[in-house]
Structures are given as C-alpha cells and as structure tokens.
Amino acid sequence: MTARTLNAPGLKRTWSSIFETGLGARIYPYLMVLPAVVIVLGVVVYPVISGVVSSFYDVTLRTLNNGNVTFVGMRNFQRVFADPVFVKASVNTLIWVVLNVVAQLGLGLALALLLHRAMPGIGFFRSGILVPWVVPSVVAVLTWRWMYDPSVGIVNEALLKLGIISDYHPWLGDTATSLYAVTVESIWKGTPFVMLLLLAALQLVPRSILEAASMDGASGWRKLWYVILPQIRVSFAIAAVLTFILTVNNFNAIWLMTEGGPLNSSEILFTLAYKYGFQRFDLGMASAVATMLFVGLVIATTLYLKLIQAREGD
C-alpha cells in the first residue's frame, strides 16, 4: 500500500491533498514528527549536553553574573570527591537504592501473586492497594511526615501499643533512623507500581502451563519457582531497572521529610547535588554530581531498553 497508487479521481487540489503524492507524501511523516522532535531536542537533549558540559566549568552565581564562566577541567569533580558529605551521600544512596529495590520487588511480587487469583472481593483489594501509587507524592510525603511526628505521631503511638518501642522516638530527627524512616515511606509509595507491572506480566502467563503444573502435583512454592518466575523473568527484570531509576530520582520523599538531615544522615546524591546547586549556588559542583548520576542512569536505561527488546523477541 503506497501513497502514489492512491490518487482518488476528481480529488480537488486542497491543502491536505498536497501530501497525497510525490514529494509531499514522502515528507509528511517527517512533518508530523517534527514538532515533538524539535521540542525534545530543545528541552531534553540540549539541557542534558549543557549539563554535562557545565560540570567542567566554573559556574556559580557570581561567574554567571559577570560572564566569567571558565573551563576548569576536572576541578569540580575533585572538589566533590574531597567533600566528606559526598562519601556519606554515596553510601546513603547505596543503602537507599538497595533497600528500596529489594523491598519493592519482594512485596510487589508477593502482592501481585496474591491479587492475581480470582477470588471474591479481589477488585476491592486491588484498588485499595493501588492508593499509594495514586496519591500525589507531595501529599503522601507530608502525610507520612505528620505520622512520624515525634510527640503526637501515630507511628510512635502504634509502635508503643504494640510494645516494639518503650518511648516516643523522633524517627526523622534521629541520625540513626532518618534514612530508614524515609525509606519506609518510599517503599509504601513505590510497591503498588511494581505490583501493577508484575500483575500485568502474570496475566500473560498461559493458564494451561499453571494448570498442567498443578495437575502434576507441584506445590505452591515449586510452582512459583519453576513455572511462574521463569515465565515473568523479563518483566521482573524490567520492574527492577525501573524501580532503580525511580528510586535514584526520588527527590520529594527525602527533601520534604528531612532535607537530607539531620547532619546529612539521610543525604543522597540527588539532594546533595540540589544543595550544591541551589543553596550554595555552585552549579559546577552540582553538575559534577548530576553527571555522575547521569552515567549510572544511562547504564540502567540501556539495560532497560535491552530488556524491552528481549521481551518483544519472546
């Protein structure tokens, strides 16, 4: 089906018919793509390149004002590496990512398996469990901050009643617990999305395979391990990479609960870059941290795309 063969007789040469034949037919897909591509080039590609470039320049509010932005090579990176907070933030980022990814994948898989069954009332549970995913991030974070309130927060009250703690604890205000308290919120918020992805994957597992396994007497665990997991492994890997990307990019949770504090105890690389950039206005140092994050995320994204292509090949 090519455009050239389709020249309806008696067609008036209207504006739209210009694109029916010849050169017009060949360029019109480009015309349709053009606006989106131009905007993406302008608001994504150009800023990304200039972000990476500015990590090699001395960009501060002062140099921006007097137009004295000079090339400084690796100096921004050296200054970042020399900052003890950077080491702290790197370790925290590692803890933050590992805890989030492991917990969200584990809980997400468990929930997906539970919600996959046809049981009375399952729609009710499914909608309820999706609530954290739907509640706006800022609203969710502020609500958790309220629940963590050291004196009248419900978290303290509940743990006290359950006998887990013996006294009120400032979860967000203690350097030993701040990062983990924020992680709990982030797991709460992120798990439903993983559940959703895995539920979609489970629905693609042919019923006949599961039934055959049951007929053969495979127990629940064996069925999970030998039949279900191999079937959804690509989706699971995709969910893992996506969770990783979303966790590294999760700014709201930490910023609105602790701003990385107290004493940088919940600082991750994202919040550190933000502080360099918009509290100290050393945009060069901020770009250096952002560039390092960017390299990590490009690797993750490439992996994600490879996995999607593997899925299409299935």
Add this chain to the structure above:
Amino acid sequence: MSLATVSVSRATTAPRSEALRRTRTPKSLRKVLTYATLWIAFVWSVFPFYWMIATSLRAKDEIFQRPPALVPHSVTIQNYIDLLVGAQFWQFALNSLILTLSVTLISVALSVTAGYAMARHRFKGSVALPLFMLYGQMFPPVLLLIPFYVQLRYLGWLDSLYGLIPVYLSYMLPLCVWLMRGFFSQVPHSLEDAARMDGCTRWQAFWKVILPMAQPGIVAVATWVMIHTWNEFLYASTFILSEKKRTLPLGLSGLIGQYTTDWGVLMAGGVITAAPILLAFFFLQKHLVAGVGGGAVKG
C-alpha cells in the same frame, strides 16, 4: 516431564500418603491466610490516606491530643474553611490548573501526531526515534535542573508559570510519544486503508478514522500528563520564587512551618490536592493501568 513422572508414580503408589497430606495446608486455612494477608496489605496501603482525611476533620485541640484517637471524636470542617477562605489557596489552584491544562494540551497534540507517524510510517529514523524518546524520559531531573535554571534565568523566565511549560514538557513529552506510538500500533492498519480506498485524504483518514479508534490511548496519555503536572514539585520549587505564582504542591509544602505547623489545614489541603487525581483515577482506572503498566513492560 520429570516432574510429571515423579508425581504420577507418587500418586499410584501412595494415593493417600499421610506424609503428603501433612505437608499441605488445608484449603480453608489457606483461604483465611490469604484474606488476612490481603487485609494487612490493604490497611497498610490505605491507612496513611485515611489518617490524612481523619486529621483534616479534627478540631485543632484534638489534633495535638495524646494519644491520638483512631476515629475523630468530633468531626469539623473548620480546617477546610480556614484553607479555602484565604485567597492564596485559590491562587495556587488556579496556577496549577493553568499549567496542567497547557502542558496536557501541548503534550497530547504533539504526541498524537508524532506517535501516529512513528507507528504507521517508515521513514528515516522511524526505528531510532522511539528509542530516543524513551531515553529522553530516563534522564535524571537533577541533571536538567541546572541547565534549565541557567537558561530560564538568561531568558528572564525564572519565576514565571509559562517558563515552567517547556520544563514540564521535557519530562512528559517523550513518554507521551512513546505511549501514543504503542496505542497507534494496536489500531488495525486495514481500517485506514479502507478509508483511503473510499477517497479520504490522508488527513481525513487520520482525523475521522484513526483518532476515534485511538481515543482510549489519548485519554490514558492525557490523564497521565495531568496527574504528573498537577503533582510536580521539584521543578516548581526551584524555579518559582514568589508566593503568588506557587502551584498547589508548592503551596502545600509552604504550609510546613519552621516551628509549628497547622497540620489540620495542611491535611485538608492534601485531601483537596489529591481529590481530582483520585477521581480521575477511579473513572479511568482501566485505561490508565493498561496504558502505563503495559507501556512500561511491553514497550
């Protein structure tokens, strides 16, 4: 195969083996356990949301009562009145609304045409472009923040709502194009061909035949953009400086005080900010879940 033979031999040699029965949990108990787990997950997921609503309905002195009661003693809408009487809230809501509508309109219009062309036509770059779009979606916002700041400052667009529009497009448009392309590739080719045979121009076939077919996809993409723009905090908090240009999420976070916070009013604000999103979600649940979940996994 080996699994099958093992179980067959088991079943024939010892059909009522006590050992086998003991390892299996009885069906009724399993059912109870399943429902118990589901309820725990349900309460865990919904409780913070409940707690926000409950707090928003409490009188000021009850909010700081120790220990907090699970159910409010006296229900009052005073917090909502306090929130809605001030002009500020309406200003924030209006700002959010203007931004959300503009970004949604632009994203949908551009992603429909681009997504359609990518799904339907072969041209130079028709394979690479979608991947390029997906990459665009994955860039860390922190890397974009700094160039955006420098650029907006240079253009004199810092602290302006329209300055936020291109910024928001950067994180919505690539994904929209990617999702729309997925939807268009599911609309059967033959319909368009039939319309063309009947003498429709390209534009007519697209407008009258293809667009209506892709409507669920358009709704899903539009909802996705609306939800995200309505919720966005990072860019707004960095580029909006003056109070009267704040968006809703920014206004909400501004209610957190240095020493004391009026949690009742704050939670009321949370409820009102979340309400349109939850409404949209419950009406469009199917489209949205299929669009976003499917889009992320299937590609």
